[in-house]
Amino acid sequence: MNEVVGTDDLLLVTLDTLRYDVAVELAAEGRIPHLARHLPGGGWEERHAPGSFTYASHQAIFAGFLPTPAAQGPHPRLFAARFAGSESTADGTFVHDTPDLVTGLAKAGYHTVCVGGVGFFNKQGPLGSVLPGLFHESHWSPDLGVTSPHSFEHQVACAEEAVRRLPREQRLFLFVNVSALHQPNWFHLPGATRESGDTRASHAAALEYVDRHIGRLFAAASSRRRCFAVVCSDHGTAYGDDGWTGHRLGHPSVWTVPYAHFFLDPTGTDGPTGTDTATGTADPAAPVEAAR
Secondary structure (H helix, E strand, O other): OOOOEOOEEEEEEEEOOOOHHHHHHHHHOOOOHHHHOOOHHHOOEEEEOOOOOHHHHHHHHOOOOOOEEOOOOOOOOOEEEOOOOOOOOOOOOEEEOOOOHHHHHHHOOEEEEEEOOOHHHOOOOOHHHHOHHHOOEEEOOHHHOOOOOOHHHHHHHHHHHHHHHOOOOOEEEEEEEEOOOOOOOHHHOOOOOOOOOOOHHHHHHHHHHHHHHHHHHHHHHOOOOOEEEEEEOOOOOEEEEOOEEEOOOOOHHHHEEEEEEEEEOOOOOOOOOOOEOOOOOOOOOHHHHHOO
8 A cells, every 4th residue: 555645546435334235236136337347356345344333433444444354364454553563554554653544644645535424424513523524625414414315416526526626736535425325215215105114125226326326436536547446334234134223233234344445547437448447457456455
């Protein structure tokens, strides 16, 4: 990551509340083509979330503790604060001397932008201001939140505008917390009603909705130079699994999350004509893989 930070732009997308099994199922069935074309090998990596709900998980993620591979570690990390005795800091890890990655990237010359989604990013009180307060620039409105059926479209438009305003030579760290999968999500399933409530099927429909628009986000993030992207869930959620519903609880449907990282080439597009670094002949991800 020391060859990436300072050279490439960076994108972190948390698909808030996305279950691993749903993500894998939709990728295998061809229902999320825009995401799948970027997934290394065409599929998600199974990982364990660093927290069981948004606030806890993002505090960890912003300290460099991305979801952990679902196998015995230690697993070298991409990013880490300098910390004596850390077993997950490796030669390829970008090490920062700040308590959080956002501030560390700012010190490395990045302009940091947060496009908020769920309530922990709404800036409507002290608690909802902690996470967005780490960034140079942060955005939230009800149109970006969980109750909007068009939340992700508005989030992408907000991100596009933030990129347009930035001088081309300025490095960018763009973070988007995607709210569409979080409850309520029933309105993403055709024919569902409020009385139907949220289900695993409406959760899947919300991911399909996100996939229809995520190409614009990828195009914006890579419009100025190559971009290194991390796309993952911060935690899952239960829909009656073993009698459990919701999250902030210790069930595999909550702790098991999908994860991927990859490069986006500076094509300005996200489609078949662009270079797909997950399957292309070049291997720009080699130094990143070494740091995992």
